[in-house]
Amino acid sequence: MAETIRLAVDVGGTFTDLVLETPDGTHSHKLLTTPDAPELAVLEGTRAILAAARCPPGAVSLVVHGTTLATNALIERKGARTALVTTAGFRDSLEIAYEHRFEQYDLYMERPEPLVPRRLRLGVPERVAADGEVLRSLDEAALRATAAMLRAERIEAVAICFLHSFTNDAHERRAAAILAEELPGVALSLSCEVAPEIREYERTSTTVANAYVLPLMSGYLGRLESGLREAGIAAPLLLMMSSGGVTTVETARRFPIRLVESGPAGGAILAQAVAAENGLRRVVAFDMGGTTAKLTLIDDYDFQRARSFEVARAYRFIQGSGLPVRIPVIELVEIGAGGGSIARVDALGRIQVGPDSAGSVPGPACYGRGGEAPTVTDADAVLGRLDPGRFAGGSIPLLLDRAQAALERDVGAALGADAAAAAAAAAAGVAEIVDETMASAARVHAVEHGKDTAERTLIAFGGAAPLHAARLAQKLGMRRVVVPVGAGVGSAYGFLRAPIAYEVVRTRHMRLDAFDAAMLNTLFASMRAEAEAVVRLGTTPDEPLREVRTAFMRYRGQGHEIAVPLPPREFGPSDDAADLLARFEAAYTALFGRTIPRLEVEALTWTLALSTERPLPPRAPEPDGAPAPAPAGHRPVFDSAAAVREEAAVFERAALAPGVRLDGPALIVEDQTTTVVPRGWSARVNARSQLVLERTA
Numbered sequence: 101m102a103e104t105i106r107l108a109v110d111v112g113g114t115f116t117d118l119v120l121e122t123p124d125g126t127h128s129h130k131l132l133t134t135p136d137a138p139e140l141a142v143l144e145g146t147r148a149i150l151a152a153a154r155c156p157p158g159a160v161s162l163v164v165h166g167t168t169l170a171t172n173a174l175i176e177r178k179g180a181r182t183a184l185v186t187t188a189g190f191r192d193s194l195e196i197a198y199e200h201r202f203e204q205y206d207l208y209m210e211r212p213e214p215l216v217p218r219r220l221r222l223g224v225p226e227r228v229a230a231d232g233e234v235l236r237s238l239d240e241a242a243l244r245a246t247a248a249m250l251r252a253e254r255i256e257a258v259a260i261c262f263l264h265s266f267t268n269d270a271h272e273r274r275a276a277a278i279l280a281e282e283l284p285g286v287a288l289s290l291s292c293e294v295a296p297e298i299r300e301y302e303r304t305s306t307t308v309a310n311a312y313v314l315p316l317m318s319g320y321l322g323r324l325e326s327g328l329r330e331a332g333i334a335a336p337l338l339l340m341m342s343s344g345g346v347t348t349v350e351t352a353r354r355f356p357i358r359l360v361e362s363g364p365a366g367g368a369i370l371a372q373a374v375a376a377e378n379g380l381r382r383v384v385a386f387d388m389g390g391t392t393a394k395l396t397l398i399d400d401y402d403f404q405r406a407r408s409f410e411v412a413r414a415y416r417f418i419q420g421s422g423l424p425v426r427i428p429v430i431e432l433v434e435i436g437a438g439g440g441s442i443a444r445v446d447a448l449g450r451i452q453v454g455p456d457s458a459g460s461v462p463g464p465a466c467y468g469r470g471g472e473a474p475t476v477t478d479a480d481a482v483l484g485r486l487d488p489g490r491f492a493g494g495s496i497p498l499l500l501d502r503a504q505a506a507l508e509r510d511v512g513a514a515l516g517a518d519a520a521a522a523a524a525a526a527a528a529g530v531a532e533i534v535d536e537t538m539a540s541a542a543r544v545h546a547v548e549h550g551k552d553t554a555e556r557t558l559i560a561f562g563g564a565a566p567l568h569a570a571r572l573a574q575k576l577g578m579r580r581v582v583v584p585v586g587a588g589v590g591s592a593y594g595f596l597r598a599p600i601a602y603e604v605v606r607t608r609h610m611r612l613d614a615f616d617a618a619m620l621n622t623l624f625a626s627m628r629a630e631a632e633a634v635v636r637l638g639t640t641p642d643e644p645l646r647e648v649r650t651a652f653m654r655y656r657g658q659g660h661e662i663a664v665p666l667p668p669r670e671f672g673p674s675d676d677a678a679d680l681l682a683r684f685e686a687a688y689t690a691l692f693g694r695t696i697p698r699l700e701v702e703a704l705t706w707t708l709a710l711s712t713e714r715p716l717p718p719r720a721p722e723p724d725g726a727p728a729p730a731p732a733g734h735r736p737v738f739d740s741a742a743a744v745r746e747e748a749a750v751f752e753r754a755a756l757a758p759g760v761r762l763d764g765p766a767l768i769v770e771d772q773t774t775t776v777v778p779r780g781w782s783a784r785v786n787a788r789s790q791l792v793l794e795r796t797a
Contacts, residue, residue: 108164108595109142113438113457114460115389115492117589118589128149131145131492131495132496160335167320170313170356171361175411180287180311180315183220184222185246185260186224187224190300244278257314259304266296266606298705318353321352325349340365342364342409351602357425360411360429376719378582379719383397384396385432388438388565388568395545436455437541441534443478443530464478479507479526479528480527485567490774511526512526531740561584563772567773568776584790587772587773599712600711600712602634604631646711651705651706656701720786729751758788781793
């Protein structure tokens with residue numbers, strides 16, 4: 101497929117970022133998100149970036165899009181009016197959940213409310229055994245009576261999740277046919293399609309979440325497609341997924357739950373490429389936008405992946421306090437610490453930042469759009485890190501007096517600071533707290549995976565990340581920071597590097613002492629056909645594809661499995677049973693340092709991921725030295741580490757050629773962000789025009 105001009109769009113909670121890639125160069129644009137109708141900002145930004153690039157709409161050959169719309173709908177509980185149809189007697193599994201206390205000593209612990217209230221969780225007589233045998237046929241009359249009840253409730257979406265449908269989906273598919281007949285226009289999600297794998301609670305939770313956001317996402321994508329066509333763009337629209345691949349809009353409409361965390365996935369892909377270009381094998385990707393901050397560990401140019409994810413956690417760092425979804429994701433930690441995160445002083449006299457955000461409406465106090473609460477962006481402006489006339493390319497003039505007033509009123513006065521210095525002291529405190537919050541999250545995330553943050557390199561992108569990157573690196577024991585080109589719209593750049601991909605999962609229990617090569621070959625053949633049918637919608641028939649197979653295995657009697665990589669080939673009769681055992685023992689030893697002798701091994705779930713080839717870029721050579729230009733000016737900036745305000749030289753990033761080296765304190769300014777180079781740090785421009793900050797003291 102010829103992809104000479106490609107457009108990437110990332111809709112965040114505060115900003116909508118666009119990147120246009122043309123043969124003559126790359127253009128970027130940032131504007132505020134329109135939360136009530138996100139497509140409006142996308143279409144407005146598209147018109148602006150095409151006009152700036154003098155590119156006719158018809159010349160765009162591909163549009164790649166990522167959005168937080170599904171995530172926000174789940175967090176804010178603004179999805180469709182949804183019902184759950186399940187096996188009679190099992191409607192409460194969604195509320196019973198894991199049947200444990202995720203915060204054992206909290207007497208006031210609150211569990212997350214299910215997306216579907218109990219009166220809309222309805223059981224239907226039917227039963228399928230764990231091996232797929234039908235123990236009780238589907239009661240179609242009872243199902244039609246249930247449909248009448250749902251019609252009276254004006255239900256917009258239905259999740260169908262019968263017991264053991266991952267081994268025999270006949271009842272779910274028949275139920276879907278009946279409900280489609282009885283409830284025309286109602287969105288249906290089947291667990292045998294959304295999450296066809298073992299573990300009833302996670303399967304049900306994922307299917308319900310998919311149903312909950314399906315009408316919203318389907319309507320949004322439909323309006324976006326229509327708007328792009330009316331704007332003269334007839335190019336295919338691909339959607340970014342949480343797994344790090346892109347998929348077709350048709351697939352995204354059926355499984356919008358796979359779009360959760362699509363923006364952060366794009367950022368991780370950008371960081372992966374930047375790591376390869378700089379020969380950095382151990383990095384932390386740091387994405388700080390207007391609403392949240394995301395951190396991802398990357399080792400040997402690959403990110404960590406997971407098969408499950410929690411949305412809308414009631415307790416920010418506590419596993420089990422959110423809604424689990426079984427989807428392939430790039431593993432990351434996300435916290436409410438963005439530019440728009442609201443600052444306050446709690447009852448104990450401590451500064452707290454986030455997780456709530458001022459968003460794009462009303463926005464930080466300095467936007468002058470009705471927001472009154474002080475935010476991280478207000479603090480950065482007061483500390484001198486932001487040019488009030490240059491923010492977001494000059495499209496949002498910052499009102500410094502309003503930022504100072506908000507910080508003085510809500511933070512400085514509450515702390516009893518001297519009136520003359522209240523705003524500055526409050527801003528310094530807010531900046532330090534948000535940096536420490538992000539550092540703590542990074543440390544916890546690394547330790548949970550048996551890793552450390554020291555001696556890694558921080559790759560910073562997102563509108564707010566370069567402002568805080570050097571201080572965060574100091575707190576994490578790092579000595580190097582890389583700020584890529586277009587860092588302020590980094591996730592959108594990552595979208596353009598993402599492969600077209602899809603992953604299929606199936607649960608088929610098999611003990612290795614009863615290894616069935618024929619069954620596995622048939623299973624993987626059907627999974628390959630399903631994945632290829634999706635991937636080929638966005639590729640040419642002859643484009644080579646990369647296949648990755650994984651088995652999730654355990655010792656018999658254990659409660660959880662580990663991922664075991666498999667070769668992408670057919671299985672033989674007996675020798676592959678021994679090979680599979682060896683692969684399992686190697687993976688188990690890598691995790692736990694030992695194997696368990698004389699215990700049977702079994703596999704429960706199998707996955708097949710198919711994607712187009714996207715080789716990593718080669719390492720760039722070191723450029724020759726080049727003279728630094730004269731500063732465009734000077735500005736007093738507060739240094740958090742030294743706790744002093746000092747004059748910093750201001751440089752335009754576009755004026756810095758490869759090979760230039762600068763010493764801090766300095767500010768390197770571009771349209772979408774500013775990179776802070778503190779005293780004790782230097783900045784050099786590498787051959788890819790990326791900024792490399794290094795500690796010199």
